[in-house]
Amino acid sequence: MIEVKDLVKTFDGFAALNGATLTVPKGAVYGLVGPNGAGKSTLLRHITGVYRQDSGQVLVNGVPVYENRHVKERVVSIPDDWFYYNQSTIREMAKLYAGMYPQFDWDRFEKLRELFQLPEKKAIRRMSKGMQRQAAFWITMSCLPEYLVLDEPVDGLDPVMRRQVWQVLLDDVAARGTTVLLSSHNLRELEDVCDHVGIMDKGKVLLERTLSDLQDNTVKLQVAYPTAQEPALPAELQILHHSQVGRVHTYIMRGSSEEICRRMQITNPVLLEAIPLTLEEIFIYELGGADDAAHKILL
Amino acid sequence: MLLTRSFCNRALLRSDLRRCWPLFAGYTFLWFLILPLRMWNDIPATLQAAYPDSARRTALEIIGSATQAATWIHLFFGLILAMALFSYLSGTRATYGMHSFPASRGCQFRTHVLCGVGCVAVSNVLICLLSAQSGGSHWGESLSWLVFSLVTFLLFFALGILCCMLCAWLPAMIVAYGTLNCVAILCRLLVDVMCGLFYPSYNDNVLSMSREHIVVWLTPVLRLRFGLTAMYGEGDAALLPASAWKSLLVYGIVAVVLLAVSWLLYRIRRSEASGDTLAFRPLRPVVRWIVGVLGGLGLGVALALILCCTSNTVGLLACIVALGLVCMIGTQMLIARTPRVFGKLWPELIALCAALIALCLCIKGDVFGFERRVPQASQVESVEVFSGAMTRGNTSLTTPEEIDAALQAQRYFVSRSDQEKEDAARYGQTVIFTYFLKNGGTLSRRYSLCSADLPQVKALTETDTFRRSMVLDAAEDISADNLRYGWVDIPEEEISRELTAQQSKDLYQAVLEDIAGMNMADPDLYRNQNCRVQIHLEDAVSDRDVAITLNLQCTRALALLQEWGIIQSPEDAFGAVDDDPDYVDTIEYPGITYPITTYAR
Numbered sequence: 001m002i003e004v005k006d007l008v009k010t011f012d013g014f015a016a017l018n019g020a021t022l023t024v025p026k027g028a029v030y031g032l033v034g035p036n037g038a039g040k041s042t043l044l045r046h047i048t049g050v051y052r053q054d055s056g057q058v059l060v061n062g063v064p065v066y067e068n069r070h071v072k073e074r075v076v077s078i079p080d081d082w083f084y085y086n087q088s089t090i091r092e093m094a095k096l097y098a099g100m101y102p103q104f105d106w107d108r109f110e111k112l113r114e115l116f117q118l119p120e121k122k123a124i125r126r127m128s129k130g131m132q133r134q135a136a137f138w139i140t141m142s143c144l145p146e147y148l149v150l151d152e153p154v155d156g157l158d159p160v161m162r163r164q165v166w167q168v169l170l171d172d173v174a175a176r177g178t179t180v181l182l183s184s185h186n187l188r189e190l191e192d193v194c195d196h197v198g199i200m201d202k203g204k205v206l207l208e209r210t211l212s213d214l215q216d217n218t219v220k221l222q223v224a225y226p227t228a229q230e231p232a233l234p235a236e237l238q239i240l241h242h243s244q245v246g247r248v249h250t251y252i253m254r255g256s257s258e259e260i261c262r263r264m265q266i267t268n269p270v271l272l273e274a275i276p277l278t279l280e281e282i283f284i285y286e287l288g289g290a291d292d293a294a295h296k297i298l299l
Numbered sequence: 300m301l302l303t304r305s306f307c308n309r310a311l312l313r314s315d316l317r318r319c320w321p322l323f324a325g326y327t328f329l330w331f332l333i334l335p336l337r338m339w340n341d342i343p344a345t346l347q348a349a350y351p352d353s354a355r356r357t358a359l360e361i362i363g364s365a366t367q368a369a370t371w372i373h374l375f376f377g378l379i380l381a382m383a384l385f386s387y388l389s390g391t392r393a394t395y396g397m398h399s400f401p402a403s404r405g406c407q408f409r410t411h412v413l414c415g416v417g418c419v420a421v422s423n424v425l426i427c428l429l430s431a432q433s434g435g436s437h438w439g440e441s442l443s444w445l446v447f448s449l450v451t452f453l454l455f456f457a458l459g460i461l462c463c464m465l466c467a468w469l470p471a472m473i474v475a476y477g478t479l480n481c482v483a484i485l486c487r488l489l490v491d492v493m494c495g496l497f498y499p500s501y502n503d504n505v506l507s508m509s510r511e512h513i514v515v516w517l518t519p520v521l522r523l524r525f526g527l528t529a530m531y532g533e534g535d536a537a538l539l540p541a542s543a544w545k546s547l548l549v550y551g552i553v554a555v556v557l558l559a560v561s562w563l564l565y566r567i568r569r570s571e572a573s574g575d576t577l578a579f580r581p582l583r584p585v586v587r588w589i590v591g592v593l594g595g596l597g598l599g600v601a602l603a604l605i606l607c608c609t610s611n612t613v614g615l616l617a618c619i620v621a622l623g624l625v626c627m628i629g630t631q632m633l634i635a636r637t638p639r640v641f642g643k644l645w646p647e648l649i650a651l652c653a654a655l656i657a658l659c660l661c662i663k664g665d666v667f668g669f670e671r672r673v674p675q676a677s678q679v680e681s682v683e684v685f686s687g688a689m690t691r692g693n694t695s696l697t698t699p700e701e702i703d704a705a706l707q708a709q710r711y712f713v714s715r716s717d718q719e720k721e722d723a724a725r726y727g728q729t730v731i732f733t734y735f736l737k738n739g740g741t742l743s744r745r746y747s748l749c750s751a752d753l754p755q756v757k758a759l760t761e762t763d764t765f766r767r768s769m770v771l772d773a774a775e776d777i778s779a780d781n782l783r784y785g786w787v788d789i790p791e792e793e794i795s796r797e798l799t800a801q802q803s804k805d806l807y808q809a810v811l812e813d814i815a816g817m818n819m820a821d822p823d824l825y826r827n828q829n830c831r832v833q834i835h836l837e838d839a840v841s842d843r844d845v846a847i848t849l850n851l852q853c854t855r856a857l858a859l860l861q862e863w864g865i866i867q868s869p870e871d872a873f874g875a876v877d878d879d880p881d882y883v884d885t886i887e888y889p890g891i892t893y894p895i896t897t898y899a900r
Contacts, residue, residue, distance in 0.1 A: 011571060045395065045399075045570075048399040049398065049399060050395045050398045050399050050570050051569075051570060051571065052569065052570075067403050067404065069305075069401045069402060069403055069406075070401075071401075072399070072400070072401035073401040077399055079392075079395060079396075079399075081391075081392045081395075082392075082396070083392050083393055083395065083396020083397070083399075084396075085314070085318060087318070088317075092314075092317065095310070095313070095314075096310055096311075096313075096314050098310070099308070099309060099310020099311070099313065099314075100308070100310050100311075100400045100401055100402065101401065
């Protein structure tokens with residue numbers, strides 16, 4: 001489990017992290033979202049042991065990460081700008097990783113060769129951005145990490161390769177219980193792979209929930225009435241959003257789908273239908289109009 | 300908390316070797332050219348067989364020159380290798396990548412150092428083995444070269460690493476390296492120039508630094524060079540002289556200390572500092588102020604010298620302040636890596652102006668008491684008084700009475716008015732007092748002396764030692780009975796006459812009588828009388844040579860020379876002098892008067 005408690009980090013007086021708290025359960029795929037400058041990359045660099053925090057704690061399996069070789073052997077990361085020596089090839093970087101990470105698996109490396117199909121002897125710096133990204137995944141996934149920290153992981157990959165990379169990653173989660181923490185701006189993509197989501201802004205984690213919690217507690221209803229006049233709704237319903245087009249009303253409400261539909265029946269609708277909510281919609285309406293951060297990210 | 304305890308990381312070591320092998324190969328090849336190949340070339344087997352001594356001398360010469368070259372080669376390779384191994388600290392991507400690996404910072408540091416030192420050591424041992432067996436066997440000299448080579452490399456490598464720790468920006472590393480290595484000599488130069496400008500009695504300069512001077516020690520290239528100069532002075536032995544071994548020992552310890560400091564800095568160095576000009580924030584104002592003050596003073600004085608306004612206090616201050624501001628602004632631009640630095644810097648700029656002006660005025664006003672300082676008699680072990688025109692060399696005064704006389708004379712010089720000092724500086728002779736203090740220190744002051752000052756320094760000029768120094772170059776009393784022989788030369792007339800023991804004794808006795816009877820208040824005595832006669836007497840007991848320079852008051856000695864037919868008349872012993880100005884005029888410029896002196900030729 002990754003635990004971040006009240007993490008504070010300042011750069012030249014600017015608080016990049018201002019009391020961030022986060023928990024990534026073991027075996028989870030945790031998506032971290034937030035606007036630019038929210039502190040996502042800074043948080044991830046603390047978890048990979050690059051930054052030393054000003055205050056707070058960063059624990060992996062209950063042990064501090066910073067300057068701890070034994071913990072860092074279990075955490076492998078792909079930052080947004082992956083490091084490689086300028087003159088090195090994929091093979092040479094793989095050798096470096098193999099020396100650094102004891103669980104590096106050369107069989108896995110050979111298997112992944114078929115997926116990525118990259119020139120092993122070509123200098124990495126001469127490859128395109130997408131190919132460099134693939135090389136990073138190839139080497140990183142060969143390390144068989146217990147914790148995988150990814151910063152904008154599929155940025156630069158084509159749609160086919162994205163799908164394949166996600167598949168390899170999710171297979172690892174299923175087969176070995178790998179814990180994945182990833183940051184992204186793309187909520188639609190996170191929705192497909194994440195089971196936990198956290199939202200960050202101004203150096204704080206504003207909200208973190210499981211995806212199922214969010215989906216079970218928010219309902220989108222499309223309701224049509226005989227007239228354009230909206231009838232009085234039961235007072236106990238929590239309406240997060242309401243819009244109307246002619247006689248058709250759209251409601252976003254907090255609560256379980258069955259319970260809300262049952263209560264709405266008393267308004268005698270011509271049509272009553274519960275529609276699945278996207279992650280994007282859930283965040284928009286769950287955080288509500290009062291929370292600017294969510295709007296900045298999602299709209 | 301689990302902490303890593305491994306000494307180095309093998310994967311990182313392999314990676315370092317893979318990256319830096321061209322450097323190591325180049326380094327080894329260079330030494331191969333300088334030592335074994337040259338030996339094979341210059342000392343063929345036939346030479347060894349026919350002339351073993353000559354072959355050995357040639358081999359030692361080659362090793363000696365290689366040892367001298369080692370300082371410069373390692374200055375270059377130490378810097379380059381440190382930069383190559385720690386260059387990742389200059390980029391965020393590389394720094395974050397390296398620091399995310401499961402190896403502690405201490406372990407990474409040790410691995411890089413081990414790679415650099417290990418490879419150079421292997422290369423040097425290889426070269427040493429090849430050299431020792433080339434052109435005959437000379438293990439001692441080859442091992443000396445090996446030790447010298449390793450220590451000098453370690454020193455410059457450690458210095459380079461320290462720069463990499465302090466500066467996370469590649470161009471700044473080079474500046475820091477040069478500054479760290481030469482800052483002492485530059486500061487010393489600045490102090491010399493400043494003191495020369497503001498303190499008329501200042502008597503020292505950067506060229507007078509001894510080889511044991513702290514400034515030389517802080518400039519290893521200079522110190523090691525000095526340490527090796529005696530190499531060829533000890534027969535045909537190319538073994539290092541004692542001074543070089545001493546330097547190596549000191550610099551070896553310094554290198555280890557520098558590495559330890561760098562290791563500590565690396566551990567506390569924040570990853571996010573990569574790419575910054577200075578990796579440690581508290582250093583930023585320190586560097587700004589050091590460069591502002593030293594740059595302002597140094598470059599300001601240089602500008603004032605170019606503009607010929609060093610004697611004008613306002614002009615000098617303007618130059619210093621202007622260049623100080625330029626230096627501080629430039630430094631901040633370098634540190635912040637942006638030209639937009641004025642917003643936050645202006646309070647510091649004002650403070651710098653105030654500090655520079657205050658410092659200069661304090662020096663000018665002798666707030667620190669430099670000009671007024673006259674040591675207590677109880678503090679002084681001995682005094683050396685020197686004036687080229689007055690005495691025949693350094694006159695060493697050791698008795699309490701003589702020391703008191705010198706102190707009294709110096710007090711007089713200190714108490715002179717500015718006008719008197721100016722007049723003396725224009726027309727007088729230079730006199731230098733060097734006090735050797737009981738605490739081991741020295742104090743040296745320089746003044747100008749003109750004839751008007753003679754009555755005031757009578758106590759000094761009337762001392763026996765001072766009297767003797769007007770004629771004799773040996774301060775110690777030499778017995779006339781011990782004189783063995785002597786000779787008299789007049790080079791202009793190609794006259795050279797040897798003196799018998801008796802003649803030497805007679806002449807020496809006459810000189811002593813002349814000295815006792817000299818009128819020390821006569822201003823002519825202190826003029827350059829251009830004595831053409833060179834007299835040397837040899838003391839048989841101490842095996843010393845006494846040189847005598849006669850003046851017009853040495854009537855008895857001159858009479859003897861005339862009696863022996865060496866000179867025709869007393870006046871014949873003296874050539875024409877040209878230190879009397881025939882005509883003195885002045886040219887008036889606004890605010891200043893320049894004297895113009897012409898001489899009869």
